[in-house]
Amino acid sequence: xxxxxxxxxxxxxxxxxxxxxxxxxxxxxxxxxxxxxxxxxxxxxxxxxxxxxxxxxxxxxxxxxxxxxxxxxxxxxxxxxxxxxxxxxxxxxxxxxxxxxxxxxxxxxxxxxxxxxxxxxxxxxxxxxxxxxxxxxxxxxxxxxxxxxxxxxxxxxxxxxxxxxxxxxxxxxxxxxxxxxxxxxxxxxxxxxxxxxxxxxxxxxxxxxxxxxxxxxxxxxxxxxxxxxxxxxxxxxxxxxxxxxxxxxxxxxxxxxxxxxxxxxxxxxxxxxxxxxxxxxxxxxxxxxxxxxxxxxxxxxxxxxxxxxxxxxxxxxxxxxxxxxxxxxxxxxxxxxxxxxxxxxxxxxxxxxxxxxxxxxxxxxxxxxxxxxxxxxxxxxxxxxxxxxxxxxxxxxxxxxxxxxxxxxxxxxxxxxxxxxxxxxxxxxxxxxxxxxxxxxxxxxxxxxxxxxx
Amino acid sequence: xxxxxxxxxxxxxxxxxxxxxxxxxxxxxxxxxxxxxxxxxxxxxxxxxxxxxxxxxxxxxxxxxxxxxxxxxxxxxxxxxxxxxxxxxxxxxxxxxxxxxxxxxxxxxxxxxxxxxxxxxxxxxxxxxxxxxxxxxxxxxxxxxxxxxxxxxxxxxxxxxxxxxxxxxxxxxxxxxxxxxxxxxxxxxxxxxxxxxxxxxxxxxxxxxxxxxxxxxxxxxxxxxxxxxxxxxxxxxxxxxxxxxxxxxxxxxxxxx
Numbered sequence: 174x175x176x177x178x179x180x181x182x183x184x185x186x187x188x189x190x191x192x193x194x195x196x197x198x199x200x201x202x203x204x205x206x207x208x209x210x211x212x213x214x215x216x217x218x219x220x221x222x223x224x225x226x227x228x229x230x231x232x233x234x235x236x237x238x239x240x241x242x243x244x245x246x247x248x249x250x251x252x253x254x255x256x257x258x259x260x261x262x263x264x265x266x267x268x269x270x271x272x273x274x275x276x277x278x279x280x281x282x283x284x285x286x287x288x289x290x291x292x293x294x295x296x297x298x299x300x301x302x303x304x305x306x307x308x309x310x311x312x313x314x315x316x317x318x319x320x321x322x323x324x325x326x327x328x329x330x331x332x333x334x335x336x337x338x339x340x341x342x343x344x345x346x347x348x349x350x351x352x353x354x355x356x357x358x359x360x361x362x363x364x365x366x367x368x369x370x371x372x373x374x375x376x377x378x379x380x381x382x383x384x385x386x387x388x389x390x391x392x393x394x395x396x397x398x399x400x401x402x403x404x405x406x407x408x409x410x411x412x413x414x415x416x417x418x419x420x421x422x423x424x425x426x427x428x429x430x431x432x433x434x435x436x437x438x439x440x441x442x443x444x445x446x447x448x449x450x451x452x453x454x455x456x457x458x459x460x461x462x463x464x465x466x467x468x469x470x471x472x473x474x475x476x477x478x479x480x481x482x483x484x485x486x487x488x489x490x491x492x493x494x495x496x497x498x499x500x501x502x503x504x505x506x507x508x509x510x511x512x513x514x515x516x517x518x519x520x521x522x523x524x525x526x527x528x529x530x531x532x533x534x535x536x537x538x539x540x541x542x543x544x545x546x547x548x549x550x551x552x553x554x555x556x557x558x559x560x561x562x563x564x565x566x567x568x569x570x571x572x573x574x575x576x577x578x579x580x581x582x583x584x585x586x587x588x589x590x591x592x593x594x595x596x597x598x599x600x601x602x603x604x605x606x607x608x609x610x611x612x613x614x615x616x617x618x619x620x621x622x623x624x625x626x627x
Numbered sequence: 628x629x630x631x632x633x634x635x636x637x638x639x640x641x642x643x644x645x646x647x648x649x650x651x652x653x654x655x656x657x658x659x660x661x662x663x664x665x666x667x668x669x670x671x672x673x674x675x676x677x678x679x680x681x682x683x684x685x686x687x688x689x690x691x692x693x694x695x696x697x698x699x700x701x702x703x704x705x706x707x708x709x710x711x712x713x714x715x716x717x718x719x720x721x722x723x724x725x726x727x728x729x730x731x732x733x734x735x736x737x738x739x740x741x742x743x744x745x746x747x748x749x750x751x752x753x754x755x756x757x758x759x760x761x762x763x764x765x766x767x768x769x770x771x772x773x774x775x776x777x778x779x780x781x782x783x784x785x786x787x788x789x790x791x792x793x794x795x796x797x798x799x800x801x802x803x804x805x806x807x808x809x810x811x812x813x814x815x816x817x818x819x820x821x822x823x824x825x826x827x828x829x830x831x832x833x834x835x836x837x838x839x840x841x842x843x844x845x846x847x848x849x850x851x852x853x854x855x856x857x858x859x860x861x862x863x864x865x866x867x868x869x870x871x872x873x874x875x876x877x878x879x880x881x882x883x884x
Contacts, residue, residue: 420722426679433679436718460729467718473705475713512713 281451281492283543287589288560291546292621293572300338302615304331308597309613310581313362313371318586320385322371323595323615324359330373332388335591335617342388346375353390355381360601361446363404365411370427372413374401380415382427392430396423403446405454414454414467416443422456422467436467438474445486447495449542455495457484464497466509479505479514482534490540494565496547498535504549506561506568516568518559522551536600539583539592546571546620548592550580552608556594556618574618578611592618752809762802769795811842 235243249268256267277283307326314321320341321333328346333339346355357376364371364385371385380394380401399419406413411427422436422443440461448454452469464477464487482501489495495507497514504521505514522533537550545561547568555573562569574592582595594616598608665673674682705715739745769792776788815833823830833841850860872880 422718429679431674431679434681435678437721438716438718440722466713472718473715474718475715477713509713511711513711 278491278543281449283491284561284564285544287541287544288546288558288571291558291571294574294619294621298619299574299576300617301612302333302338302340302617303612304333304340304343305329305613305615307613308579308581308599308601309595309615310358310360310597310601311362312582312584312593312595312615313364314584314586314593315364315368315385316366316587318588318591320364320368321593321615322362322364322385324355324362324373324375325595325613326358326597326599326601328355328357328359328375330355330359330362330371330383332385333615335586338617344383344388353381353393355379357400358601360400360402361404363406363413365406365427366409370406370411370413372404372406372415372427374404374415374417376400378417380404380413380425382430394423394425394432396432396435397421399442402442402444403456405446405448407448407452407454408450412452412469414446414448414456416446416454416456418442422446422454422465424469434469436469436474438465438467439463441483444484447488449489449492451492455487455489457487457497459483459485464495464507475509477507477512477514479507479517485534485536486538488538488540489542490547490561490565491543496538496540498538498549500532500534502533502535502551504535504538504559504568506547506565508565515565518568521549522553522555522557524553527553531606534600537580537583537594539585541585541589542587544589546585546589548583548585550576550583550594552579552600552606554578556580556583556592558592558620576616576618578608578613579606590619592620594618755806765795765799769799807845808838808842811838811845815841 252268252271256271274283274285302321302323305323305325305327306329309323309325312321312323314335319335321335322330323333324330330344330346331340332342332344334341344354346359348356355373355375355377356379359373359375361374362371363373368385370391371383372380373383374380374397378395378397378399378401380397381390382392382394383390394415397415397417397419398421399417401415401417403416404413405415406427412433413425413427414422415425416422416439420437420439420442422439424433424436425431426433439456439458440463441459443456444459446454446456453466454469455464455466457464460483462478462480462484464479464484466475466477468474480497480499480501480503482499482503484497484499487495487497493509495509496504497507498504498521502520502522504518506516507514520533521535524533527533533551533553535549535551539548539550540546545565547559547561548556549559550556554575554577556576557573558571559568560571561567576594576596578596578598579600580594581597581601584593585591586593596611596616597613598611600606677685705717707713707715737745772788772792772795776785776792779785779788815838819830819832822828847860
């Protein structure tokens, strides 16, 4: 597990020594991978990697302990060399820091301090992607930050290039189109980490699976009995979770393109779905005021209660923390260990001078994975960025980005450099208001100051 | 099972995986009841119906029914370490469809005619007492109507007003006669009660005809007082009497007075 991280770092480092050692390392990585790939909760954090029995040992008389020692020593040496090459005079003990980060990330409790370095973007830098005819509802960003897929109320899905800001492909939809497409609003999108599958769920109760590279249709999942409100593909795997307005959450397997199981529990329509690396997904229940984390393996669910209104959106920050927004205007920060939220921000998007009849529902929340940066969107014309103080104890506002319209979805790119917002004239679920000044665009907002992550 | 869909399009990848697995399994005879091997399509249909997880469980188990499988997996109650932790529940229990999420108040409509809270059964005395002010209003209305009648030139309207006036008058008279009757009854009952209390005699109730006669007498007295007693009334009585006496046998005629 620790070795995996090493390989990623190596690509960035590009030192001669690193390249030489790489081929040997990769074999051992696979071995360690086999041992540690179980999905059970990681209560203890293991710095020392487990040794596989069938690995190729250089000295067969060596005991397991001695082998562990040897391997860890090698790893530490390599880390040192990398860090020394990239290090400045000020920073010390980079190896220790790196190891600590790796451990926390595996445990799911990592929080990189990024928010402090973020700066509000200048006016001219925000790029706009125009193409959808009606409100843009949902989106999915590729893990390398180059491709973007957006779905909208005109039942179409558009593939964009984030470097050139141009449309690459349109998967049209609607009642007048022949062939396989969405016949209702596209409510949610999800991309797998290896860019092999794109899942889209809509009001027509269907989940379509597409090939993101060629945009061809692969399969349709027909199990749901009402609109599919949220889809999420578990990171580094081919497991699909879908939440729907029929109060069920379904698990699907993308390798076999088959339905696996249904999870019951929500008392009202499930509004959104999100997942990270673990075999769990978090869904929000709308008016039943609950957020549920579904443990697939144990066939159980964890119940969290909060918010006085309908809970519309939730995202996982790391494996242990999550953020949620509801239509009473409040944003809550949760920990998996507590049944009540840790921090609540009431009226997160209140504007001075606007009458109370114009309620500011929190329609989208986003978090930069494993960090302390959070973004929330409503219809007040601003995307607000927040910072988690301490170890997820409090939410403090950072700055606002002016974006007019209903902000139906927000996502950060994995490197934390860009914040992408799907904006429309109407709320994603209905037409309570129609803002005529707003446009149905996708805004790509650079968040300056994240030069550390490349 | 809630899964009704059966898929017709099977990708090549699908076939490759499942055929390999199935060949292995069919050879080792792990399928429940059939002697002959299930066809590939049947296997895939079963998998679609039941779900990938259960399908694998069926394959793994030796000759057990799906129902038995369910029975053999009782879910023990989940325990949490302290009460601040979120509650853990099983995710396989279906929620009640008709369960209300947002509590709504259903107002119960009440019919005041049949509701005990809206007063007891109709009692005329109490009604008259509490609504006696209406009589004054009615009098005033009659006065205004008379004025209108006097003023108006239109014949049709005059007839209408007349009609209304007559109606009101008659209603008034009927009310008054009812009241007199009641008051008479009350006075009679009082007298009888007094006599009974004093111990003089047993209670005696007058017949309806007797009550009528008494009422007539009182009316006559009143009319005499006011001076509006008409000869016609006396003649009416005479006429009725003579008619009745005609129907009676001779012997009884002289006796009645």
